[in-house]
Amino acid sequence: MAVSQLKADDSPSAHPLANPGYGKRSAPEQLPRRESDFAHLPRREASIAAYIDRLPDGSDISVKMLAKVLPDYGQCAVRTSLRRLSEAGHLRLGRETVTDEATGSRRWVTRTFFSRTARDDAWWAAFQGQGQGSSGTTTATPARQPSRPQPQQRSRAYEILASVGRTKPQMSLSADDCVTLESLATDWLTRGATDAELRHALTAGLPAEVHRPAAIARTRLAKLPPERAPHPADLGAQGPAPTLRVLECTECRAPARPEALSGGLCRVCREEPPLPPRDGLPEADVRAHAAKIRAATATRRPEGTRV
Structure with a gap:
């Protein structure tokens, strides 16, 4: 591992937690942990992925926090690594609703979903479409054969x-x-x-x-x-x-249908040409409107929860 001599006996419990309800969330139905889990990744990405995998749910795995606790890498390197982990199928960013059991009210929280088992785009699309009760028990179906796409589920x-x-x-x-x-x-x-x-x-x-x-x-x-x-x-x-769940582009955080997020990235961040405009506003106007909505939502989020 290249992460500043991380040792197997280093305790992840010392890693800071995000604000309640935010931070890392483990994807469901993962295979047991193995030495070769991240052998297919470049050395830096494998090191960071192994560190994130050992952290408990709720840990703050924002770019700033990871760069702080892993001093060998700066924020630019960590951000690039998270993008590559997304492209490899280990990570997705998004928002989902949580319910206050006392009042019954619901709110959106920002989450980083992590899977030590690499998933294809079809699995992540099915993961977005599947809900969970207020108890937090996820009902997503495992996808251990990425070549067989899951049936598309609509919200x-x-x-x-x-x-x-x-x-x-x-x-x-x-x-x-x-x-x-x-x-x-x-x-x-x-x-x-x-x-x-x-x-x-x-x-x-x-x-x-x-x-x-x-x-x-x-x-x-x-x-x-x-x-x-x-x-x-x-x-x-x-x-x-x-639970309502919306996945976002790992790079720019634009919300999108999961089938539009190839490797967790939107068309713009993949540097693909935009789709031709259809009935309604042009794509650029839609993205500008979405940016305003995200900015308004960000003012209500606790600081330090965005990746």
């Missing part, structure tokens, strides 16, 4: 957007529209809006002719409802609300 928000056209044909949205609007619709659901309330917001009071349904949907979804905690009676009838 609750995506399914609602895709179904709007059944009741209001003039508001029919394309698959690309649903992907683009998914994060906005998810924000409605995490604030306590029901499926019916979300559909009503998208379809009520429409003009006689709708020429740009995606643009109308985007405008309406941007007007978020106030947050509200679920009623205890509703929790008893429906059970714990599932």
Whole structure:
């Protein structure tokens, strides 16, 4: 190992923890730890991966913290290594909801998901689509044969957007529209809006002719409802609300559908040409709007939790 003479008896318990709810989260259904787990990686990435693997969940594995506790590497080197670990299938960045058992309220937290078992893009796509209860027991299915892609699973928000056209044909949205609007619709659901309330917001009071349904949907979804905690009676009838999870680009943290994150990186960070604009705003405008949303969300996050 190249990480400043890390020894097998070095205790990872001394590594600082992130703020409660944030930090490292181990991916489910990993193979037992072996000496050769990271032998396929370059020496620096293998060393950092082995160190992260030994840390408990909740550890602060931000770039700044890793560069501080691993003095052989600066922040630029650590950032590059995390990108390469993402491309190799060991790491993904993202956000997911957590529920306060006392109040029933939910909030988004930033997480770094780590797997000592390398996963392909199809496995990470299935991981995003699978929820967990408030107890934190993940139900993702292992993918030990990366060559066999998992069936694609859509989020609750995506399914609602895709179904709007059944009741209001003039508001029919394309698959690309649903992907683009998914994060906005998810924000409605995490604030306590029901499926019916979300559909009503998208379809009520429409003009006689709708020429740009995606643009109308985007405008309406941007007007978020106030947050509200679920009623205890509703929790008893429906059970714990599932965790909502959104993966982000490892490099720029732009949220995206997992199939758009090849190796955990978006098209821009992979230096691929942008997709041609479709109905609605150009891709550059959409990314600018997403950046504003992330900036507003970051002001509510505790410091030191971003990678």
